[in-house]
Amino acid sequence: MNLNSLITKITLIFLFTISLFIAVSIFYIKYEKENYFLQVSNYHEKISNYIHQNRLPPSSLTAYVEELNFEQEFDVRNILDNGNVVFSKRGLETIEFENSFYLHILTPRFRILFKDLGIYETNNYAYVFFSLALILLFIIYFWLIKSIKPLVTLKEEINKFSNGNMNIDCKSDKKDEIAEVANEFDNAVKQISLLLNSRQLFLRTIMHELKTPIAKGRIVSELIDDDKQKNRMITIFERLEFQINDFSRIEQIVSKNYNIVKYPCKINTLIANSINMLMIEKSDEKIFIKNISTKNINVDKDLFSMAVKNLIDNALKYSYNNKVLIKEENGKLLFISEGKALEKSIEEYFKPFHNDTKSKNHGMGLGLYIVFEILKIHDMYLEYEYNENENIFKIVMSK
Numbered sequence: 001m002n003l004n005s006l007i008t009k010i011t012l013i014f015l016f017t018i019s020l021f022i023a024v025s026i027f028y029i030k031y032e033k034e035n036y037f038l039q040v041s042n043y044h045e046k047i048s049n050y051i052h053q054n055r056l057p058p059s060s061l062t063a064y065v066e067e068l069n070f071e072q073e074f075d076v077r078n079i080l081d082n083g084n085v086v087f088s089k090r091g092l093e094t095i096e097f098e099n100s101f102y103l104h105i106l107t108p109r110f111r112i113l114f115k116d117l118g119i120y121e122t123n124n125y126a127y128v129f130f131s132l133a134l135i136l137l138f139i140i141y142f143w144l145i146k147s148i149k150p151l152v153t154l155k156e157e158i159n160k161f162s163n164g165n166m167n168i169d170c171k172s173d174k175k176d177e178i179a180e181v182a183n184e185f186d187n188a189v190k191q192i193s194l195l196l197n198s199r200q201l202f203l204r205t206i207m208h209e210l211k212t213p214i215a216k217g218r219i220v221s222e223l224i225d226d227d228k229q230k231n232r233m234i235t236i237f238e239r240l241e242f243q244i245n246d247f248s249r250i251e252q253i254v255s256k257n258y259n260i261v262k263y264p265c266k267i268n269t270l271i272a273n274s275i276n277m278l279m280i281e282k283s284d285e286k287i288f289i290k291n292i293s294t295k296n297i298n299v300d301k302d303l304f305s306m307a308v309k310n311l312i313d314n315a316l317k318y319s320y321n322n323k324v325l326i327k328e329e330n331g332k333l334l335f336i337s338e339g340k341a342l343e344k345s346i347e348e349y350f351k352p353f354h355n356d357t358k359s360k361n362h363g364m365g366l367g368l369y370i371v372f373e374i375l376k377i378h379d380m381y382l383e384y385e386y387n388e389n390e391n392i393f394k395i396v397m398s399k
Contacts, residue, residue, distance in 0.1 A: 007148055014141045021137065025130040032126060039120055041087030041094045044103045048092035051105060058110055065103070070114040073102060079113065080104070147176065154182050166193040214240050239279050246277075249306060250370055260303060260377055264296035267333070271326060273301065274308035286316060290327035297397055299378055307374040310367045311335045311393055318391070332383075333395040341386040350382075 047068060051061055062072055073079060083097035093104035101116040150172060157170040170186045172179035214237050221233035271292055275283050312335065315324035319337035327334050342349065350372040368382070375381055375395065383394040 006151065007145060010141070010144055010148070014137065018134070018137055021130075021134065025134075028126060028130070032122075036120065036122055037086040037094075037096075040101050040116070043118075044087065044092060044094045044101075044116075045089065047103065048089075048105060052091050052107070058112065061105065061112065065105075065112075065114050069117045070103060071117060073113045073115045076113045147178070150174070150178050150182060154178070154185065158185070161189055166196070210244055211241065214244070235279065242277065242279070246306065249303065260300045262298050262300050262378075265299055265301050265304070266294050266296055267328065268292045268294050270297075270299070270301065270305055270308060271333075273305045274312060277305060277309045278313060280316075286323050287312060288323065288325045290325060292326065292328050303374050304378060307371045307395070308333070310371050311395070314367050315339075315391070315393070331396070331398050333397065335393040335395075336390050338389055339391050341391065342384065346382070346384040 047065065051064070056064060066072070079095060079097045079102055083095040083102065085093055086096050086101075087094035091106050093106065095102040095104055103114045103116055105112045105114070154170050157168045160168050166189065168186075168189055170182045172182045218234065218237040218241070221230055221237060224230040224233060268289075271289065275287055280286060312324055312326070315335050315337035316322055319339045321338055323337065325334075325336040327336070346368075349368040351369060371382060380398075381396050383396055385392050385394075
C-alpha cells in the first residue's frame with residue numbers, strides 16, 4: 001500500500017470515519033436498547049410491588065395480572081433455561097425470550113410466569129437514520145474514488161509519454177478539474193508530437209541531402225591521381241558520412257526512438273571499434289590501452305562504441321597533454337586523462353545542453369548526456385572521480 005497515494009489517503013479517511021460512525025451507532029443502539037429494557041422492567045416492577053404489598057394469592061394474582069394485558073405462560077422450563085434476564089430483584093424477574101417479555105413472580109409459596117402482551121414505545125427512526133447515513137457514506141466514497149480514477153489513467157499515459165510514446169489519448173468529456181488537466185496534457189502531447197515530428201523530418205531531410213554530395217565527393221576523390229591527396233579526400237568524405245550516421249543515431253537516442261539490438265561483443269573489439277570511429281591520425285601516440293580483456297559483454301555494438309568514443313573524445317579534448325589511458329579494472333572501464341576537475345557534479349553533465357555554447361572551447365553539451373542515455377539503455381552507469389590531477393570516468397558494466 002502506497003501511503004502517499006491520494007486514493008489510499010481517501011480510503012483511510014473513510015475507513016476511520018465509517019469505523020467511528022459504526023462505533024457511535026452501536027453505542028447509541030445499545031443505549032436505546034437499555035432504555036427500552038428499563039421501560040419494560042419499571043412497568044414490571046410496579047406490578048410486582050403491588051402484588052407483594054397486597055399479598056395476593058395465586059388466583060387473585062393471576063386475575064390481576066391478566067387484566068393488565070398479560071397471559072399465563074406454561075412453557076416455564078424452556079423460557080427460564082433459554083431466556084435472557086434483563087432485570088431482577090427480590091420477588092421479580094423480567095425475562096426476554098424470542099422478542100417477547102415475560103414477568104416472573106416469585107414468592108416463598110409459589111412462582112408464576114406471565115407473557116407480556118403489551119406494546120412498548122420504540123425508536124426505530126434511529127436504525128433507519130444510521131442505515132441510510134452508512135449507505136450514503138459508502139456512496140460518497142465510491143463516487144470520490146470513481147472521480148479520482150482518471151488520475152490513475154492519466155499517470156499511466158504520462159509514464160508512456162516519459163518513455164517516448166507519443167501515441168497516447170487521455171481526453172475526457174467530464175467537467176471537473178482532473179478532466180481539465182487531462183485535456184490540457186493531451187493537447188500539450190499533440191503539440192510536442194507535432195514539433196518532434198517536424199524536427200525529425202527536418203533533421204532527416206538535411207542528413208539525406210548531405211549524403212548526396214558526400215557520395216559524389218567520394219566518387220570524385222577516386223579520380224584524383226595523387227594517391228596521398230586521394231586517400232586524404234576519401235578519409236574526409238568517409239568521416240563526414242560517418243558523422244552523418246552518428247548524428248542519426250544521436251537524434252534517435254535523444255527522441256527515444258532507437259531500437260537497441262544486443263549481442264555478445266568482446267571488450268577489446270569494442271574499444272578498437274570506438275578508436276576507429278574517431279579517425280585520429282597516430283592514435284597509438286594519444287590513446288593508450290592497458291589490461292583490456294577479451295571477455296564478452298551483451299551490448300549494442302554501434303551504440304556502446306559511440307559511448308566509448310565520446311568518452312575518449314572528451315578525455316582528449318579536455319586533457320592537458322592530449323592523451324588518454326583506457327584500462328579495465330574490477331568490471332569497470334576506466335578513462336584516465338590529466339586535466340582540470342569538473343566544475344559541477346557529474347549529474348549536471350548528464351543533462352542535455354548543459355554547456356555555455358558561446359564558449360569556443362565547448363560543444364553543445366551533449367557528450368556525457370549521450371553517454372549517460374546509452375549506458376542507461378544497457379543497464380550500466382557512469383562514475384567519476386578526480387585524483388592527483390587526473391579525471392577518471394568509469395563505465396560500470398554490471399550493477
